[in-house]
Amino acid sequence: MKTKKTLLLILGICLLFSCKKNEKQRVENNAVVYYGGDIITMTGENPEYAEAIVVRDGRILFVGDSSEAMEIAGNGHQMIDLNGKTLMPSFIDPHSHFINSLGMSTQANCSPSPVGEADNVAGVVKALQNLQSEKNIPDGKLIMGYGYDDTVMPEGKLLNRDDLDEAFPNNPVMVMHVSLHGAVLNSKALEQFGFSEKTETPPGGIIVRKPGTNKPYGLIMETAFLPIFSQLPKPTEEELLQQIKDGQMIYAAAGVTTAQDGAAHLGDIQIVQKGADNKSLFIDVVSYPFITEFDTIFKLYSADDFGKYNNRFKLGGIKITIDGSPQGRTALFTTPYLTGGPSGEENWLGESTFSQDEVNQMLKNVYDKGLQSTFHANGDGAIDMCIKAHEFASNGNPTKERRTTIIHSQFVRPDQLDKYVEYNMIPSLYTEHTFFFADAHIKNRGLEQASFISPMKTAISKGLKPTNHTDFNVAPIDQMMVVWTAVNRVSRNGEVIGADERISPYQALKAITINAAYQYFEEAKKGTLENGKLADLVIPDNNPLKVDPMKIKEIKVLETIKEGETIYKKN
Template sequence: MKKTIMMAFMVSALWTCKNQEAPKESTENKAVATVYYNGDIITMDGDTAQYAEAVVVSEGKITFVGNANEAMKVAGPGHKMKDLDGKTMLPGFIDPHSHFINALSMSNQANCSPAPVGKGNDVPGILAALKDFQKEKAVPEGKLITGYGYDDSVMPEGRTLNRDDLDDAFPNNPVLIIHVSLHGGVLNSKAMELFGISAETETPAGGIIVRKPGTNEPYGLIMETAFMPIMEQLPTPTDAELMQQIKDGQMIYAEEGVTTAHEGLTNAQQVAILKKAADANALFIDVISYPFITEMDTLISTYGLDAFGKYDNGLKLGGIKITIDGSPQGRTALFTTPYLTGGPGGEKNWKGESTFSQDEVNNMLKRIYDNGLQSTFHANGDGAIDMCLKAHEFASNGDLTKDRRTTIIHSQFVRDDQLDKYVDYNLIPSLYTEHTFFFGDTHVKNRGLEQASRISPMKTAMEKGLKPTNHTDFNVVPINQLFVIWSAVNRITRNGEVLGAEERVSPYQALQAITTNAAYQYFEEDTKGRLKAGYVADFVILDKNPLKVDAMAIKDIVVQETIKGGNSIFLKE
């Protein structure tokens, strides 16, 4: 192959010289093509790995993929040569589900995550992270301190964080630490005053307010519908701060090879922020937003139905999101059988609960379908997935198999009979294999080994003919796409055990879940996810080939460069 490439390079050089000696026509206004060559170029075009010798790019689009000699001819006179130097190039990673908006504020929040993401392995570690952040950012007394990544499931001996811990450490500041599920948080007394939470606050349907034992006083942890009003009251940045946060947030994705990002639960105010960034031409990756169902009427009234399903300066309103349940690690996901460990507030015979009633979900989905919009569900437990399926049956107006690309985000504990209905109803599971590492041991404790071993059954889904995607739910866990691949291939827990060996997939199948399958999820399979003539020139360049290294070494592969529409947006120093 190298000999072929070198000969092609010589042909290119001779062609250029010839053109310089006797120019036949002006090329002043013609786009200069770029030829990528001399590496493992994985096209992702097919169900088995296919390689190309060269790729030609012009004006942000791929114009040729294939033989090096032919690439030089297609590129034409004066083209640029991009030597991959043995590295691996493939389509830019497409994020099937995360929370892009959260990336905008992470630089202004304390990392309270446990290892390997942070140092919040116990209560002292969390408090230390908050103290370090307060000192580093010079947060004055009285100002809110926010952290992220609190994971009560890994706290040693069940000693979880509570209001008193935060009151003792931060008597003069409101403190809010967002739960790792993004479905709740722990507050101190001053934060509860700030957000209007007290002993008189009733727990809303679908919500959790953990009370101090023997009293009605909130003890810190607030989840699900009880937490939503708090999120809506968080302070918003100035315009100058916003533009910097938009840039910084996109770089978090770009550094991981992601060229298309997902914003998985957007309120109207956040849509306005994204619109402002798009109007200012500040988006250098594509962002697809799925506003929450409660915002649907407002957004249609403000922007019109025509605003959905198409890009505007890098922003697309993809559809509408319905949240059915919570998180299995937070014990708020809805199951058909009880948790082995009870509920987050000590509830007995606890199966979790739904955010909305079945009738409400039915009517919500019908409104989405009747307006011709795509829907994404959030559903983790099998009980929540049952609700999704019933809603689809209700809302489909007799056409259960219409190509709607309805996506059930997470589908963590989906049963085989439910996957069969996914096939019958033309639904998409967006799985979450990183749970095997970050929360697998917790799922074994909460749900038992047999059910925990079946989380995110990617192999079974593929064998049934589905096109599953695989996500990070960032910032629940980092956006690291090589770790996504690694987790799907290995399914290793924090304790080093294999969880559900029968659901491991090949590295190529794991790549499909964040390239071709993800493009399909977004109705973008004709423009993204493959290296193919006519497709957008979105690439990621890796230092090693994930299809050739040892399976356990996939997570150690490094993103060298990310290219969006033919332009380099990240280059590792």
Template sequence: MADPADTIYVGGDIVTMDRAAPAVQALAVRGGRITAVGDRADVVAAQQGPATEIVDLGGATLLPGFVDPHSHYINALSVANQVNVFAPPAGPGADVPAIVAALRGFRDSHPIPPGDMLVAYGYDDTMMPGGRTLSKDDLDADFPDMPVLVGHVSMHGAVLNSAALRTFGISAETQTPPGGVIVRKEGSNDPDGLVMETAFLPIFAAMPKPTPAQEVEWSRAGQMLYAAAGITTAHEGASHAADIALMQRAAAGGASLIDVVAYPFILDLDEILSANPPETFGRYVDRVKLGGVKVTLDGSPQGRTAYFTTPYLLEGPDGQRNWCGELPFTQDTVNGWFKQVYDLGLPLDIHANGDAAIDVALTAHEFAAAEDLGRDRLTVMVHSQFVRRDQLARYVEYRIIPSFFTEHTFYFGDAHVQLRGKEQADFLSPMRAAIDLGLRPTNHTDFVVTPLDQMFLVWTAVNRISRGGEVIGADQRVTPWEALESITINAAAQYREGDRKGSLEAGKLADLVVLDANPLTVDPMAIKDIAVLETIKEGETVYKA
């Protein structure tokens, strides 16, 4: 035997995510690639050599490593130094006192140098009992001098205390920019603490970054969060120029445990292109590649900043009546962005939650792609949460990939029923409708909007049960196989990497995940309880429980 396998996996369920051969008994790996899949006796006979390791899965399940269609990897670098204030069960933030207590506890157990900022993530105002939301006054009582920033669960804003507002130069005299939100105290111009959308962008860009000495360490720690969830390809969903440079420096310094695909933010694109010309996109260097360009058109439905054609059933975030959200940019501006990206020949990821934002995106596509509306450009409508059926039909015509966010059915489904009504909430992230039209949707966590937990993500797509126990759109449930496709083979195709990732086939990368149960055979309600035992990147274990 000229080239025996390094490793052969046997003794468990091997789910290939290849519809032609969905389950096999053995899988062989050599040099970081899969060399054979099939019957145990055949693979062992053909691939085993004197040094081949036979790995007995012991009844565990082997799948392709999960491919993350959309999250915010750059935030993972700092999460270890931030406070989790997600609402239960993902965190302790059940109400305002609980959030403040979590901040106090972190401050008391993690010495913070004078002048440094205390940062939290996951604040969900829709879960606050009685509508009693967090304000700067709540934070000032315990943190009169230390700047505190509590990130909104949408990642499109934050609540700042007075010291943080001063740090970022926001006061009663600050004008609210178009498409932005600066909530004011009733009867005055004094900021109440919540800053969102375009008003938040300069704050987000100025957030503390790791020092050069910390970049590799923080990057490896961030990638381990992904690896622990079984993810072998991570997504960075709105990269500023400094983020791109940091990721490339850290990768060159040896930080890359898994692959990372980054999408430069449109407002930083010219600066990024000066160091990364278009022809460098789509190629990994030290396991980091620039995948395309990101355009953000609206906010979040739970934050009441998503852009709709009909009003919310409740007032806007700053008390606006008949509030539909708003477009931060003109249609002409968006048209120009799409044309710039398409003319460069680069893929485009579009953040659009509300149906009006999706209308804007489709109009811009029609403008920029007029010569051939249906050419495969790898255009992805990220979230597409409140897409209409007529818009889905145009996705098919224009070859637009929907990347859904079914975790909203659990985390925010009850809020969406209140904000948008039951009928519209039931068509939230409509994976069933998309698949039935012939689309190949992906599905994502949008981390840190929701935790990195791919089995919980699959559970939400299969069950669509809200935090309150209500079913959100029973007719949009998908099968466990289809839910897994959305984070394996479909997600690999979204990056034009279906020839090397997303299924267990000979010749593809040995990117693997081992689970303690098979999502295809357990009770659908138990999928969320499945644990990741091991994550393998190109034949090397990067995480083991």
């Protein structure tokens, strides 16, 4: 009996150690196998699918056959059945303004439909009043809104200082223009930020005056608007940390794991840097300091600090703004606007933010430090300035691969695209304008020129690797809407704008995955599903390559994964 008890005890101990060993193996083997759905690798010129993908330690371990995937994953791996859903590389934002996402929860959505409900002046005022009531904003405190689009206001009735004064006699109010290049302010806000009838309009700036007077009428644009940024109220430390989290979640919910903060000011950089320092960033953020901050930035950072992540924050290069927005009639063209200037100017070409000589020297300073530059240029006149600056600043070697990116490039000409090819430049296009602003472009520039905005197909046919962006928060950070506009090019009114420039859904996806990774010098670790790359993944509820092209914008993100960890999951 004693021998039998001893034997049972030994067997029990062995079984316990065996269980512990298996449990340890399961804990140590954190591999995850995704299978059972459309796994789009985004490799190659045509769509390619895999049966399974293995993820371990934040990276892709294997992509391919299911049986081989499970063998490579080893004992104790986790299996995730996609149940027919789609998995692909997560989206990479080629251009937006990450810093603006931080305050959106404290601002009124003054966008017209379908983004908001402010389809007229009364709608803008109502959105602001609702915010004031919901947030219990006291007298004297600034009330802010975003998304005001003057191009869709009915009967040409535009928001002005008087409208806001009547509704908000006791508060300063500022409503951001949809272009992000200006805002409409009421009298208290104009006074707070130092605008009066004695304020001169700076070069490259717009201060709309009340008819018959020299008094500012509310709309402040371009260089006249820039000083306002440094004067905006600063959040508390606690508010800032929450805003950093909320801002990232807007991107994560759209399937984006790499975001851009374009034209960042020093204060913006310090905010994101603070988030990185306390390890609050769960997506990658790439910042491009604005050229006017150049000297200040290099008192705090060196050129060696650029181009590498620190706790998911990276300084990518320097941003140079050449002109304004075509819908705001501040973009620079080589031919006049059909509708004149924003203040009634005749034979209006738009204006450049800086002179050609200034831009030449600015870019040379960037290139001399070995850094990437991104330009903001909408009109063909502004794009001409970018090309001339590149030729001047490149020290006799304009074809060197610098990945200089021309953000927007909306009204680029075919001959300018040829220069992009010759000089290894990247057009980051903006096909959402075919929906949101097509009517304004046709009115301002004519149907022929408007039909060639963001010419994705022509750019691809010339061998370029165009990206496609939202310019968030000009447009929502909705990547399926980006794809939909590139594929369909349909306006608000249901008209096709530039049918010849429509591209396939796969080409449209490349613009926000592997092409965008290339724009950031990150194609070796992002943008496709390949062994060794980061496990940055997105699971949409449908396959954009297989649905009716007109239904692509209805696709929703179910889950977003950053380096193997779920950072967003739809409830």
